[in-house]
Amino acid sequence: MQKIMPDIAHTAEALQEGTLDWVGMSQIELPLMVSSKHCAEQHVSAKAEAFVNLTDPQAKGIHMSRLYLALDELSNQTTLTPQSLCGLLDQFISSHNDLSNQAQVNLKFDYHLRRSSLLSGKTGWKAYPVEINATFKDNAVTLELSVAVTYSSTCPCSAALARQLIQQSFEQRFTESAVDKAQVLDWLGTTQGIVATPHSQRSVAQIKVKLANTSSEFDILGLVDALENELKTPVQAAVKREDEQEFARLNGQNLMFCEDAARKVKHVLNQNTSFADFWLRVNHYESLHAHDAVSIAVKGITNGYRA
Numbered sequence: 001m002q003k004i005m006p007d008i009a010h011t012a013e014a015l016q017e018g019t020l021d022w023v024g025m026s027q028i029e030l031p032l033m034v035s036s037k038h039c040a041e042q043h044v045s046a047k048a049e050a051f052v053n054l055t056d057p058q059a060k061g062i063h064m065s066r067l068y069l070a071l072d073e074l075s076n077q078t079t080l081t082p083q084s085l086c087g088l089l090d091q092f093i094s095s096h097n098d099l100s101n102q103a104q105v106n107l108k109f110d111y112h113l114r115r116s117s118l119l120s121g122k123t124g125w126k127a128y129p130v131e132i133n134a135t136f137k138d139n140a141v142t143l144e145l146s147v148a149v150t151y152s153s154t155c156p157c158s159a160a161l162a163r164q165l166i167q168q169s170f171e172q173r174f175t176e177s178a179v180d181k182a183q184v185l186d187w188l189g190t191t192q193g194i195v196a197t198p199h200s201q202r203s204v205a206q207i208k209v210k211l212a213n214t215s216s217e218f219d220i221l222g223l224v225d226a227l228e229n230e231l232k233t234p235v236q237a238a239v240k241r242e243d244e245q246e247f248a249r250l251n252g253q254n255l256m257f258c259e260d261a262a263r264k265v266k267h268v269l270n271q272n273t274s275f276a277d278f279w280l281r282v283n284h285y286e287s288l289h290a291h292d293a294v295s296i297a298v299k300g301i302t303n304g305y306r307a
Contacts, residue, residue, distance in 0.1 A: 017057040022104065024051030025064055030075040034111065037219040041079060044109040052092050052100035059099055066095040071105070080107070080132075082143055082214050089136040104135045111147075111220050115237045118246040124237025128224055131208075146208040147223055152233040152247070153284050156255040158198035165196040200251055201287040202235065203258075205265050205280065208305070212276040219274070230268040231261060258284045262295035270299070279305040 028048040035041050050067040070091040078084045085105065092103035110127040117123065131146035173187060187193045205227060228234040232254040236247060256264070262282040269278045277299050284293040298305040 014058055014060050019057050020054040022051040022102075023054050023062045024049065024067055024104075028068065028071060030071060032075055032107070032109065033079045034109070034220075035079045035081045035217065036111070036221060037217040039113075039221050042111065044111060046107045046109040048108075049104075049106040050092065051104045052096050053102040054099060055101055056099050062096055062099060067092055070095065080218075082134075082211065082216060082218065085132070085134040085143065086136075086141050086214060089134055089141060093136065102135075102137045104133070104137075106134075107132045113221060113224065115234075117236060117238050117240065117243040118250075119242045120238075120240040122238035122240060122243070126235075126237050128220070130220060132218070141214050143211040143214050144208055145211065145218060145220070145223070146206070147220060147227075149205045149207070149224060149227045149231070150235045151203050151205065151228070151231045151261075152200050152235060152251055153203040153258070153261060154198050154200035154233075154251045154255050155288070156257060156260075158288070159252070159255050162196040162198045166194060169193070169195040198255075199287045201285050203261065203282065203284045205231065205261065205282050207265065207269070208279045209269065209272075209275040210277040210305075212274050216274060226268050226272070227265060230264045258282050258293040258295040262297050266297045275299075277301055277304040279307075 026047075026049040028050065030046055030048055032044050032046045033041050034044050048071055050071055052062055052067070054062055070088055073091075074080070074084060074088050078087075088105060089103040092105070093100055108129070108131045111130045112125050112127050114123050115126045129148045131144075133142075133144040133146070135142045169192060173192070174184065207223065207227065209223070233247070233250050236243060239247075261284070262280065265280050265282065269275060269280065279298050280296065282295045286292055296307045298307050
């Protein structure tokens, strides 16, 4: 005879009555197959958060195992798409009849892309931190895609000061009115010729976009490409000497403060009509200072993201 086990969530009374905005689990480990526009499906190792609200003030709690099993079904039987996320949220709600009318899932993982070198033709892997958030609230689904892109930023002020020192060094070395071209070329190839270099630093642009259409595809590659093409100096994977030299040239021709980088990113996001809203944060991890330089911006729509 099967033993009937107690179900405290159904039978016990709440210690204190009241509704709750979100109840669920975080740091759930699961593999996922991710579908993204213009990319082959990719296996990722994700960390998930799963929540529903609790509308019954007398209910002891929710059924966390039902959220977990729905996520497990997504992991084992379904590819991660906007449509499958909408189905997952529907499962969260339907499995909590009379308890919940809102649901949320958050997924974090690294998305790997093959990236080509600047000149040598070599390729290598780069991992991009991705976060996908899906929420069902007020009878509507909201889908958010977040990505972080790492790039190099060279300080315009430091570049100007370095150029001034190079000019001064040139004046000290070549005092005569007429100079020999070959001598100047040789001198420019020495440490005395380039007496100073501007400081640059690894920088990160964090982007969060709200998709205008939940029936569209995730376009991780398209978002990464748009950002890297606009910033011009994304960090590299496989690098030969000619690639390193080209990277130095790109840094020299794309000097930027964090304000410059933020405006570049804001401009490119404003061009994309598939984004209903966006939020961005540019972080320049200073090599001159012990602190960071930061710029934050939003699209600026009514009831949208706030800076």
